[in-house]
Amino acid sequence: xxxxxxxxxxxxxxxxxxxxxxxxxxxxxxxxxxxxxxxxxxxxxxxxxxxxxxxxxxxxxxxxxxxxxxxxxxxxxxxxxxxxxxxxxxxxxxxxxxxxxxxxxxxxxxxxxxxxxxxxxxxxxxxxxxxxxxxxxxxxxxxxxxxxxxxxxxxxxxxxxxxxxxxxxxxxxxxxxxxxxxxxxxxxxxxxxxxxxxxxxxxxxxxxxxxxxxxxxxxxxxxxxxxxxxxxxxxxxxxxxxxxxxxxxxxxxxxxxxxxxxxxxxxxxxxxxxxxxxxxxxxxxxxxxxxxxxxxxxxxxxxxxxxxxxxxxxxxxxxxxxxxxxxxxxxxxxxxxxxxxxxxxxxxxxxxxxxxxxxxxxxxxxxxxxxxxxxxxxxxxxxxxxxxxxxxxxxxxxxxxxxxxxxxxxxxxxxxxxxxxxxxxxxxxxxx
Numbered sequence: 001x002x003x004x005x006x007x008x009x010x011x012x013x014x015x016x017x018x019x020x021x022x023x024x025x026x027x028x029x030x031x032x033x034x035x036x037x038x039x040x041x042x043x044x045x046x047x048x049x050x051x052x053x054x055x056x057x058x059x060x061x062x063x064x065x066x067x068x069x070x071x072x073x074x075x076x077x078x079x080x081x082x083x084x085x086x087x088x089x090x091x092x093x094x095x096x097x098x099x100x101x102x103x104x105x106x107x108x109x110x111x112x113x114x115x116x117x118x119x120x121x122x123x124x125x126x127x128x129x130x131x132x133x134x135x136x137x138x139x140x141x142x143x144x145x146x147x148x149x150x151x152x153x154x155x156x157x158x159x160x161x162x163x164x165x166x167x168x169x170x171x172x173x174x175x176x177x178x179x180x181x182x183x184x185x186x187x188x189x190x191x192x193x194x195x196x197x198x199x200x201x202x203x204x205x206x207x208x209x210x211x212x213x214x215x216x217x218x219x220x221x222x223x224x225x226x227x228x229x230x231x232x233x234x235x236x237x238x239x240x241x242x243x244x245x246x247x248x249x250x251x252x253x254x255x256x257x258x259x260x261x262x263x264x265x266x267x268x269x270x271x272x273x274x275x276x277x278x279x280x281x282x283x284x285x286x287x288x289x290x291x292x293x294x295x296x297x298x299x300x301x302x303x304x305x306x307x308x309x310x311x312x313x314x315x316x317x318x319x320x321x322x323x324x325x326x327x328x329x330x331x332x333x334x335x336x337x338x339x340x341x342x343x344x345x346x347x348x349x350x351x352x353x354x355x356x357x358x359x360x361x362x363x364x365x366x367x368x369x370x371x372x373x374x375x376x377x378x379x380x381x382x383x384x385x386x387x388x389x390x391x392x393x394x395x396x397x398x399x400x401x402x403x404x405x406x407x408x409x410x411x412x413x414x415x416x417x418x419x420x421x422x423x424x425x426x427x428x429x430x431x432x
Contacts, residue, residue, distance in 0.1 A: 020053045020192045023079040025071055027086035027096045028170055029062035040085040040168075040175055047179055051187055052194025052244075053081065063087065068099035072165070076103075080163050081192055083183075086170030088153040090132045097139065097156055097167055104160050106140035114145045114154045121152045146182045150174045157186065164192065199250040201226075203239045203261060204271045204280075206424045212237045215264050219257075226257045234413065235420035236277065267431045270424075277423050278306040284430040285316035292426065293362035294320035295333060295354040297345065297371040298388060303419040318362045323354065333357040346371050348389050348400045355391035356398055366429070367393040368422050374414040375407055388418045392425045401425060 024044045030036050038060065045055045056079060061071045068087070075082045087096030101108050115137035122129040136153045139145065146155025146166075151174040156167040166183055168175040187193050205212055209232035213220070216239070220228045226243035239261060243253040262269050270280040285292060294304045304320040307313060321332045326345050329335040335353045343349040351369050359367025372388030379385035386405040391398055403421055405414045 019194055020081050021079045022048050022053050022055045022081040022083060023057040023059065023075040024048075024055055025075060025082060025084040026058070026060045027063065027068060027084060028060075029064075029093070031060050031086075032062050040170065040172055043172070043176060044083050044085065044168075044179065047184065048083070049198040049200070051184065051192075052197045053187070053192065054198070063093040063095060065095050065099045065102070068096060069103040072100050072103045076163055081187075082163070082165045084165065084167045085175055088136065088155070088167060088169045090130075090135050090152070094135070094153075100158070100165060100167070101140040104140065104158065104165075106142070106158070106160075108138040109141050110134065111137050111139040111143065111145055111154075114139060117145070117147065117154055118152055146178050148174055148178055149181075150177050155182070164190070196244055196246055197250060198242065198244050199254060200240055200242045201254045201258060202273055203241070203258060203269050204275060204277070205237045205239060205265060205268050206235075206270055206277065206420075206427075207237055207265065207268045208232070209237045212239060212265065216261060219260060219264070223257060226253050228257065228261070234409075235417050267428060270427060276309075277420060277427070279310050281307070281423050281427050281430075282310035282313060282316065284427055286312065288430055289316075290366060290430065291316055291318050291362075291364040292366040292368060293318045293358045293364045295358040295367065295369040296320065296322050297324055297329070297354075297369075298374045299370045299415050299418050299422075300324065302415050303368065303370060303422050306419055306423060318364045321358060329354065333361075344383065346373055346383055346387060346389060348391070348402060351389035351391035352393075352398050352400050355393035359393040365394065366426065367391075368426060369393075370418050370422055372414070372418060374411045374418075376411060379407075386414050388414065388421075390418065390422045390425060392422075392429060394429060399425065399429070 024041050026038050026041050031038050041058055048055050059071050059075065061067050084096060087094045098108060115134065118133050118136050119129060139156055140158055144157040146157060148154050151169055151171055153169045155178045158165040168178050209230050212230050216228060226241040229240045231238045231240065241254050241257050243250040245253060270277055296303055301322050307317050323329040323332050326340050329345065330337055333354050334357055335350060339349055339353060351371050354369035354371065355367040358369060369391045370388065373379050373383060373385050375385035385407045388403050389400060391400045405417050409417060
């Protein structure tokens with residue numbers, strides 16, 4: 001029988017310059033199998049950052065006693081606060097608390113307050129209480145229970161050799177409530193929260209990551225507070241600014257760095273935080289009282305869908321047509337058959353004719369059209385998969401853009417990128 005590992009005697013608290021060093025541990029085999037996305041860890045990291053607690057490590061481990069013990073022992077060697085999520089339920093694979101107790105060399109005892117909570121939880125719901133449920137009330141000796149009004153499994157706090165371990169359920173609603181109701185006040189009360197806070201701001205940009213990094217490279221190297229980090233996303237790039245300081249310090253730090261980035265990138269920065277490109281376009285269309293109609297081929301309605309995603313879209317969106325076939329382009333938009341025969345449906349000429357026709361028929365300020373080859377078949381040497389033409393008709397004329405996305409994004413990727421480019425053409429036109 002394998003002997004349970006024991007907690008090493010620490011040389012001292014794992015603090016760095018007075019900053020609490022934290023590790024977030026996620027327990028659950030389903031996480032390692034990719035069956036669910038670990039949103040709990042993201043929430044916990046964000047909550048700790050708001051408290052000025054630095055999360056130095058994140059670990060994920062399956063439902064195995066030996067490996068869970070190993071992860072906790074490793075975490076204890078390099079952090080002074082361990083915040084765990086998952087594995088607090090009554091089933092055999094819910095082993096987090098027992099494994100941690102074994103790693104720390106602490107016996108499990110029935111916690112009467114926790115046991116009363118479990119009993120009351122089932123009584124209120126008129127559900128039978130099995131002997132297995134008592135497992136949720138077995139806590140390490142000396143542990144503190146965290147109330148869980150949203151579920152049956154109490155949370156656990158263990159203070160051990162100048163280290164603090166906090167265990168929360170894996171059910172997001174229960175975990176978040178427990179953190180907000182009890183964990184955050186506890187960390188503040190214990191003095192584990194920093195006098196400084198960590199704040200982040202995300203800028204959303206309609207340029208590729210390599211272009212953004214090239215334009216910001218010297219700022220990224222010289223700016224230590226805030227730090228600047230670009231991240232590639234489909235059809236755009238996000239730049240995260242992260243500042244550390246007092247509440248009064250961080251906002252000016254972030255604002256100053258954002259201003260410097262906007263000066264470098266200009267109107268390519270379309271928003272901050274969770275703002276989507278369609279929301280930015282909707283705001284601009286509404287503010288300028290500009291109406292739009294769409295004519296789509298390869299995007300199959302995706303552009304119209306994105307334009308109408310924001311609430312209040314009726315203020316600017318008139319309507320649109322999906323003219324997938326050549327016959328539909330002739331029938332609904334009046335695109336001349338001679339034009340289609342000479343240049344093809346995927347051409348600058350066809351896109352221009354579609355945009356101008358839908359604008360005229362709808363009587364709108366703008367007409368936007370998309371035609372292309374999304375793939376995976378249908379491409380030729382002259383017109384390969386990923387070739388898309390986007391046209392924007394407006395009172396001053398018609399702009400046509402040719403883009404080549406290639407085959408790598410796949411069919412859905414080409415369609416999304418085309419809608420992204422079309423939205424940005426509208427946004428940039430309105431900015432001018």
